[in-house]
Amino acid sequence: MVKNEVSAHEVSELVDQGLLLPLMEEFYTIQGEGFHKGTAAYFIRIGGCDVGCHWCDVKESWNAETHPPTEIYKIVENAAKYSDTIVVTGGEPLMWDMQPLTEALKAKNLNIHIETSGAYPLTGIWDWICLSPKKNKLPEGRIYDEAHELKVIVYNKHDLIFAEQEAAKSNKNCILYLQPEWSVRDKVTPMIVDYVMANPKWKVSLQTHKYLNIP
């Protein structure tokens, strides 16, 4: 091995420690969904997810092996140039230890948000947690107490029952959103509208970036 070159074993240890993360993409855009929709933010998309939502709109993220292990300090240095609001998403970011990345972002005084299914234990320091639970791999533990918003994706009417079950587990300040699954939006959006008018503790969330044709 050439001097300074890191072995595959060392890479995997650094990934385990959260010092390298499989980076799929990063982009500056407008947060399209949920409470912070309309706010400019820099997105960091970390690869790897085994939750398996059949309608997932980023299936290319699932296989972590296809995304290069990237030094968190490079990610942070770059992110800080664009925005003071950073959204960490994936893939499922909580598959990895988020403590080092979020500490490094905080050292730059950035606001850090996460988009997560909660399928893995909560790590990291967050200013905003968007929990989007999935039936196939339910969240566990303290994330229900920590989440600022609960965003349930509605693909069919049973998802409204699931949404109520998940809301019952969430903290009392958690803001509740129903978001249409994109491919069936024409069918489920009217159902969500009726449901929110009948049950106004819920709010509608749309994937507004897709209407705006931005990333």
Ligand SMILES: C[S@@+](CC[C@H](N)C(=O)[O-])C[C@H]1O[C@@H](n2cnc3c(N)ncnc32)[C@H](O)[C@@H]1O
């Ligand atoms: C791609 S996921 C990545 C973060 C994390 N794995 C999660 O599911 O929360 C980002 C957000 O997009 C939502 N989402 C994914 N596919 C969608 C679709 N087809 N329609 C609507 N929302 C979708 C997820 O529920 C989540 O809130």
Ligand SMILES: Nc1nc2[nH]cc(C(=O)O)c2c(=O)[nH]1
């Ligand atoms: N503009 C924009 N807003 C988003 N909100 C959550 C997203 C995600 O994929 O996590 C997302 C995304 O991919 N783009």
Ligand code: SF4
């Ligand atoms: S948990 Fe998130 S990234 Fe994983 S499959 Fe579901 S929507 Fe996609």
Ligand SMILES: [Mg+2]
């Ligand atoms: Mg998205």
